[in-house]
Amino acid sequence: MSTTEKLPFPGLRSGVELVPTNDQPQTGKEYTSDQEVRWCPGCGDYAVLKAVQGFLPELGLRRENIVFVSGIGCSSRFPYYLDTYGMHSIHGRAPSIATGIATAREDLSVWVVTGDGDALSIGGNHLIHALRRNVNMTILLFNNRIYGLTKGQYSPTSEAGKITKSTPMGSLDHPFNPVSLALGAEGSFVARTIDSDRKHLTAVLSAAAAHRGTSFVEIYQNCPIFNDGAFDAIKNNDTKADAIIPLVHGEPIRFGVEGSKGLIRDSETGGVKVVEVADVGPDAILVHNAYNPDPTTAFAISRLTDSGYLNQSPIGIFRQVERPTYDDGARAQIATARDAAPGEPIDRLAALIGGGDTWTVV
Amino acid sequence: MSKQVKQLDRVIIRFAGDSGDGMQLTGDRFTQESAVFGNDLVTLPNFPAEIRAPQGTLPGVSSFQVHFADHDILTAGDAPDVLVAMNPAALKANLGDLPKGATIIVDTHDFTGRNLIKAGYADNPLDGLGEPGSPLGEFFVHPVDLTGMTVEAVKEFGLSRKDAARAKNMFALGLLSWMYGRPIESTITFLEKRFAKVADIRDANITAFKAGWNFGETTETFVVSYEIKPAPMSAGTYRNITGNLALSYGLVAAGVQSGLPVFLGSYPITPASDILHELSKHKAFGVTTLQAEDEIAGVGAAIGASFAGSLGVTTTSGPGIALKSEAIGLAVMTELPLLVIDVQRGGPSTGLPTKTEQADLLQAMFGRNGEAPVPIVAPQSPGDCFSAALEAARIAITYRTPVMLLSDGYLANGSEPWRIPELADLPVIDPNFATERNKTVVAKDGTETEEYWPYLRDEETLARPWAIPGTPGLEHRIGGLEKGEGHGNISYDPANHDFMVRTRQAKVDRIADSLPPLVVDDPSGEANVLVLGWGSTYGPIGAGCRRVRKAGYHVAQVHLRHLNPFPKDLGEILSRYDKVLVPEMNLGQLSLLIRGKYLVDAIGYNQVNGMPIKAAELAEAIGNLVAEAEGVTVDLTPDPIAEEASK
Numbered sequence A: 001m002s003t004t005e006k007l008p009f010p011g012l013r014s015g016v017e018l019v020p021t022n023d024q025p026q027t028g029k030e031y032t033s034d035q036e037v038r039w040c041p042g043c044g045d046y047a048v049l050k051a052v053q054g055f056l057p058e059l060g061l062r063r064e065n066i067v068f069v070s071g072i073g074c075s076s077r078f079p080y081y082l083d084t085y086g087m088h089s090i091h092g093r094a095p096s097i098a099t100g101i102a103t104a105r106e107d108l109s110v111w112v113v114t115g116d117g118d119a120l121s122i123g124g125n126h127l128i129h130a131l132r133r134n135v136n137m138t139i140l141l142f143n144n145r146i147y148g149l150t151k152g153q154y155s156p157t158s159e160a161g162k163i164t165k166s167t168p169m170g171s172l173d174h175p176f177n178p179v180s181l182a183l184g185a186e187g188s189f190v191a192r193t194i195d196s197d198r199k200h201l202t203a204v205l206s207a208a209a210a211h212r213g214t215s216f217v218e219i220y221q222n223c224p225i226f227n228d229g230a231f232d233a234i235k236n237n238d239t240k241a242d243a244i245i246p247l248v249h250g251e252p253i254r255f256g257v258e259g260s261k262g263l264i265r266d267s268e269t270g271g272v273k274v275v276e277v278a279d280v281g282p283d284a285i286l287v288h289n290a291y292n293p294d295p296t297t298a299f300a301i302s303r304l305t306d307s308g309y310l311n312q313s314p315i316g317i318f319r320q321v322e323r324p325t326y327d328d329g330a331r332a333q334i335a336t337a338r339d340a341a342p343g344e345p346i347d348r349l350a351a352l353i354g355g356g357d358t359w360t361v362v
Numbered sequence B: 001m002s003k004q005v006k007q008l009d010r011v012i013i014r015f016a017g018d019s020g021d022g023m024q025l026t027g028d029r030f031t032q033e034s035a036v037f038g039n040d041l042v043t044l045p046n047f048p049a050e051i052r053a054p055q056g057t058l059p060g061v062s063s064f065q066v067h068f069a070d071h072d073i074l075t076a077g078d079a080p081d082v083l084v085a086m087n088p089a090a091l092k093a094n095l096g097d098l099p100k101g102a103t104i105i106v107d108t109h110d111f112t113g114r115n116l117i118k119a120g121y122a123d124n125p126l127d128g129l130g131e132p133g134s135p136l137g138e139f140f141v142h143p144v145d146l147t148g149m150t151v152e153a154v155k156e157f158g159l160s161r162k163d164a165a166r167a168k169n170m171f172a173l174g175l176l177s178w179m180y181g182r183p184i185e186s187t188i189t190f191l192e193k194r195f196a197k198v199a200d201i202r203d204a205n206i207t208a209f210k211a212g213w214n215f216g217e218t219t220e221t222f223v224v225s226y227e228i229k230p231a232p233m234s235a236g237t238y239r240n241i242t243g244n245l246a247l248s249y250g251l252v253a254a255g256v257q258s259g260l261p262v263f264l265g266s267y268p269i270t271p272a273s274d275i276l277h278e279l280s281k282h283k284a285f286g287v288t289t290l291q292a293e294d295e296i297a298g299v300g301a302a303i304g305a306s307f308a309g310s311l312g313v314t315t316t317s318g319p320g321i322a323l324k325s326e327a328i329g330l331a332v333m334t335e336l337p338l339l340v341i342d343v344q345r346g347g348p349s350t351g352l353p354t355k356t357e358q359a360d361l362l363q364a365m366f367g368r369n370g371e372a373p374v375p376i377v378a379p380q381s382p383g384d385c386f387s388a389a390l391e392a393a394r395i396a397i398t399y400r401t402p403v404m405l406l407s408d409g410y411l412a413n414g415s416e417p418w419r420i421p422e423l424a425d426l427p428v429i430d431p432n433f434a435t436e437r438n439k440t441v442v443a444k445d446g447t448e449t450e451e452y453w454p455y456l457r458d459e460e461t462l463a464r465p466w467a468i469p470g471t472p473g474l475e476h477r478i479g480g481l482e483k484g485e486g487h488g489n490i491s492y493d494p495a496n497h498d499f500m501v502r503t504r505q506a507k508v509d510r511i512a513d514s515l516p517p518l519v520v521d522d523p524s525g526e527a528n529v530l531v532l533g534w535g536s537t538y539g540p541i542g543a544g545c546r547r548v549r550k551a552g553y554h555v556a557q558v559h560l561r562h563l564n565p566f567p568k569d570l571g572e573i574l575s576r577y578d579k580v581l582v583p584e585m586n587l588g589q590l591s592l593l594i595r596g597k598y599l600v601d602a603i604g605y606n607q608v609n610g611m612p613i614k615a616a617e618l619a620e621a622i623g624n625l626v627a628e629a630e631g632v633t634v635d636l637t638p639d640p641i642a643e644e645a646s647k
Ligand code: SF4
Pocket: A038, A039, A040, A042, A043, A044, A045, A074, A075, A144, A148, A149, A222, A223, A224, A225, A226
């Protein structure tokens, strides 16, 4: 198996361990379907599609054993552009459909492509329960903080006060922080990356695929038509050093020009806060531990994401821990029950329906 | 003293008590004893929606009716011959259903001040029994201190008074088992198993059961016992079965017969949850059960599993169907096999969760956006749920379509003797997975490439090929957007949409080619009136028709198992009769479909009180229609000559 990511825990099964591998090298072209891509020019979705098409060959799996499932929204067209098995389903329900696929078949690599409206609004219930169950699949949440396909209404990640067609006097809703939500829903792998940073995106996808359980990846994705510039602060070369708080397991969490800023625990709030490294000394800076079984610190870090205009956001893998998966457990129960009931199914069926109190009429 | 034994051809007993009194168990055991004895029988459990409504009150009354006979019967009976009432509320709640001359066995223990008030009795109805003016004067009443005698009988086990009194239902069961000569071994074995872990409770229940029997044998209160001979039944091995259990077995069998793993995605809901419980026991058959976070996730997971090559199933009741509608539409569009099981209950909204109704037919038929035809199959009796489930699976897999299976609360919880089928008689269902590319595409330069086209249809069934992930070279994408015929790519072309809408409908219509001709029950061949039904009204309709025939009149009966598409010969059959009566537990849903499709003046007989239709009342309605159609006066008093002829 040629998964690019090394697994953090010795003895841990990979997310793709039971999926048949390919002995021939593959190319991105093989993963490109014959369908014309129809996103708006400049849409961040193009970059993610290219990155995924470039990354899938690296996974080294048999193409026919990969399934992409999506809901409704701009990003949910994704499966049509990949030459794998795929289903473009209904609004918000992709995690439930993917749960059925992943539970029914251990030999498939299952991916969900969704957006902020699809996953956090209409499909919020399925998202949190997929994370709770820890079904072996990877959820890519394209967050553009707006409704694109329905032409520009505010979304559950839009900043409060947003002026849109449906909120001419400003939206009143407080937004979700998708990473905080995923951590609160018991997510075992929770990460955030950016559409335009192909290297980081690919590294996160690779770790997500290697993780056994539900991997949740929020991708900041620019919608140039309805919410252009939502992520400018973290993309602009002049500002991004101060805007991106990079999370790398085992490394002190420092950012700003020349790493002048860092995170320390905040004894007042119980959370974490940003300080000047010069004020506290480098040794006081919090070292990121994505493998921490306790999600408290990961959650505290996630709260440093601006809920209004995005001037600051932690990026990287917040949490990556081992937890039994639902689908492995479901299959194990079936295997146990099968072992305990030898014989042909047809004979066992006869015994089943012929059981209980019976009487015979001659 | 020597006791008299009287022969009866049939008896209807209703056990009634507080929901905590174990009446469902009592009725179920009496049923099992009767089944093993060889009577034909039909049962009707009736319980409140609340798990424990306030004790001793009318809303807390739970009952179980069993009709058993020495001949073939079709319903749980209109009115009980015998009522066993465990408290004042049970007496009060059920008295109105009793015909004059019925027998009442009543546990006198709770007929005291507070309990009488809770039941709404100002005076004790048991006072002045046998004297003029007694409110129970029309009945044969046996007041017995069942609780007191139970406590006395189980004294030796040192149980608390409360625990000791709990065994009173077994005392009552013992007494009734004696009265009707039921074999008691199966109940003793049952109690041994059920309470295997608590020896004193087990022994107390068995002792109370035997004490009840002995009480009947020795007391002078009961001078007569009854014999109801076994009913002649066709040869075979039988068991008593409820609709939910038979349906669950049918799903397991569908998995075995198709070779597909069964995948149930379900959210608990009354009265369908028992199917989830039952299927979760059958993992050894490769059955996966996922208790989803909601109704939508249940069907979503089932669709996902079907896409991956399982037989996806979702079980629910009417409110759940409302939530699943969009996903069912997705299964229509993606043309994936899916079983949607609706155990109907009283609606709309939360309605009457524990009562029966047939008011989801139009929801099943039309309850989706767009033109979204879904085949509908309905079982007609508890045991029939087994083969109806197999039939639904056959259609779903063969035609790559969601199928609605419409059971109801009466079928789900009611039971009847079921002849266990020979496995060789079950249909074999071939999933016929696609394994090869199916289309040669010629480019402009003449080069040929082989492609997989997911919407290239079978000419006979119009079904599309089913290629599951893991099949190399057949990678494809499906979804809810309109498909181009053949290649299956997204298509917004107006002509293609028109074509695809018609094709999906035509595919469902083609199912009619695979259906057997309808059975027309018209013994004399002279009937002018046809009674057309579907689902669980089969029993009452059959019983109603028999009454009419026994009185010397002609009536025909046809019962539909397939409601979409209708069998091909239905139109011709309808045209043979002057009048068509359609009894339904709704306000005329099948009538509407029949009128719309066949332009026949279907006359509704409609009842929505949460209970099965009563055969005697329906017979009156049939009789009136016969009178109208034939210009005669109809009197339904049985005519001995006609009765002989109708056998
Ligand atoms: S509306 Fe926005 S998100 Fe949608 S395709 Fe266009 S640019 Fe992309």
